[in-house]
Amino acid sequence: MAEWVRLCGLSEAPAVGQVMEAEAAGVGICLANVNGELSALDNWCPHRRGPLGQGWVEGESVVCPWHSWTFHVKTGVGEFPVKEKIDIFPVKIEGEDVLVDLERIQASGVEPT
Numbered sequence: 001m002a003e004w005v006r007l008c009g010l011s012e013a014p015a016v017g018q019v020m021e022a023e024a025a026g027v028g029i030c031l032a033n034v035n036g037e038l039s040a041l042d043n044w045c046p047h048r049r050g051p052l053g054q055g056w057v058e059g060e061s062v063v064c065p066w067h068s069w070t071f072h073v074k075t076g077v078g079e080f081p082v083k084e085k086i087d088i089f090p091v092k093i094e095g096e097d098v099l100v101d102l103e104r105i106q107a108s109g110v111e112p113t
C-alpha cells in the first residue's frame, strides 16, 4: 500500500541538472532533476553514508560528493562501482507539492552483479 508523504514544495524542488537534500517522515531523500523529471533516491551513499543530495548530476546519474560513487537516478544501480545499488522512491507532484511513496521502493529490474 502506498504511503505518499510530502517531501517539499514544487517551487523548492531542484532546477534541471541539480540535486538537493530533503526529508520525508524522517527519511533522508536526495531529490534530483534530470531533464526536467524529478527522481527521489536514498540520500545516504552506501560507501560511507555521504549525502548524495549534496552531490551533483552527471548524465542521468547522481555523483556522491565524498568519493564520487555514482548512481542512476531511475534504477539506483551503481555506475561506479557497478556492484552497488541504492533505493529509489516513486515521486509524484500533487498541486504545489512534491510527494514520495516511502512504502514502495522501486524495483529497478536490474540486480547488481
Ligand code: FES
Pocket: 045, 046, 047, 048, 049, 050, 064, 065, 066, 067, 068, 069
Ligand atoms: S561516501 Fe559516497 S562515495 Fe564515499
